[in-house]
Amino acid sequence: MLGAAVGGPAGFREAKQSAEVAARALAEQVAGPARYEREQWVRQEQRQVYGAINRAYAELATALFALHTALAERRPVQELVERVEERRLRLSVAVGPTAMPGPEEVDDVACALIGATDAFVAAYRELAVLPRADEPVRLDAVRERVAGRRADAHACLSNFSAACRNVLLRQGDS
Numbered sequence: 001m002l003g004a005a006v007g008g009p010a011g012f013r014e015a016k017q018s019a020e021v022a023a024r025a026l027a028e029q030v031a032g033p034a035r036y037e038r039e040q041w042v043r044q045e046q047r048q049v050y051g052a053i054n055r056a057y058a059e060l061a062t063a064l065f066a067l068h069t070a071l072a073e074r075r076p077v078q079e080l081v082e083r084v085e086e087r088r089l090r091l092s093v094a095v096g097p098t099a100m101p102g103p104e105e106v107d108d109v110a111c112a113l114i115g116a117t118d119a120f121v122a123a124y125r126e127l128a129v130l131p132r133a134d135e136p137v138r139l140d141a142v143r144e145r146v147a148g149r150r151a152d153a154h155a156c157l158s159n160f161s162a163a164c165r166n167v168l169l170r171q172g173d174s
Helices: 003-074 077-100 104-129 136-173
Strands: none
Touching: 003 077, 003 104, 003 136, 077 104, 104 136
16 A cells, blocks of 8 residues: 555656656657748748849849830830839839848848839939930930949849848758
8 A cells, every 4th residue: 555655646757757758759740840841931932032023123124125225216215114114113012022031131132122223213214304405414424323323233133143042052051
């Protein structure tokens, strides 16, 4: 009887400890695949968002090239200016989701890309609305501004591409 009285609580403690160990092991077993699946989802979202931004930028660049050509050939540009504005807005929309999958370094350069392309498009818009007979000095100043804004936009695109590449390569290492 004494053995049962002493052994009962000891057996209960051991059973409780054993159950706790089993519960922790099960939690770790479930957490591993869940963490992996979440990481996979984040990588997939990042690739999709980064790709959408690159496609939107390419569409904007194509529209800007068409506008540039029309300006050089002195053709009507109103429709092309509207197309450029539409493509600029698409790029802004494409950049919006970068904050969700992150990381912050990509979101920061994506926002800088938007600022640079907005300034680039604004400079082109200014060039498009200048009267053709405007003074050459003013026209040259606007052309210089367009060239400077183009360089800024290309630099921001390079920074964005490098940040995306770094993020995706780091993930490949993990």
